[in-house]
Amino acid sequence: MQDISTIENIRLLVDTFYGKIRQQPLLGPIFNGAIGNRWPEHLDKMYRFWQTVLLEEHTYHGSPFLPHANMPLDQRHFDAWLQLWHETVDAHFSGIKAEEAKWRAHKMAGMFLSKIEYYRNTGSKPLL
Numbered sequence: 001m002q003d004i005s006t007i008e009n010i011r012l013l014v015d016t017f018y019g020k021i022r023q024q025p026l027l028g029p030i031f032n033g034a035i036g037n038r039w040p041e042h043l044d045k046m047y048r049f050w051q052t053v054l055l056e057e058h059t060y061h062g063s064p065f066l067p068h069a070n071m072p073l074d075q076r077h078f079d080a081w082l083q084l085w086h087e088t089v090d091a092h093f094s095g096i097k098a099e100e101a102k103w104r105a106h107k108m109a110g111m112f113l114s115k116i117e118y119y120r121n122t123g124s125k126p127l128l
Contacts, residue, residue, distance in 0.1 A: 003095025078109040
């Protein structure tokens with residue numbers, strides 16, 4: 001297997017991963033409800049996000065946390081998300097960037113969950 005090194009690799013990873021997400025019983029209804037018929041736009045944004053993160057080609061601009069701030073998510077959602085992410089990466093890629101993709105997803109999930117719980121418990125609102 002090859003490592004993640006091109007935008008085509010990113011597209012394969014993102015498309016395969018979100019195909020699984022859409023069918024997953026816990027996550028599918030949340031993602032499908034939030035994204036609705038805007039999947040092409042969401043996937044394009046995810047290509048740019050992971051291209052920026054993994055390939056260091058700065059095509060993503062934005063704040064990835066804000067759309068998730070008020071979602072009804074808890075540890076089990078992030079555990080399921082990470083499981084699917086790891087399965088998808090491992091099924092298609094091997095190497096330094098593949099390991100980085102899993103590490104970054106783990107760090108991002110922990111940070112998102114921590115912030116969601118903070119805002120939920122304090123009644124605070126995230127800064128725009």
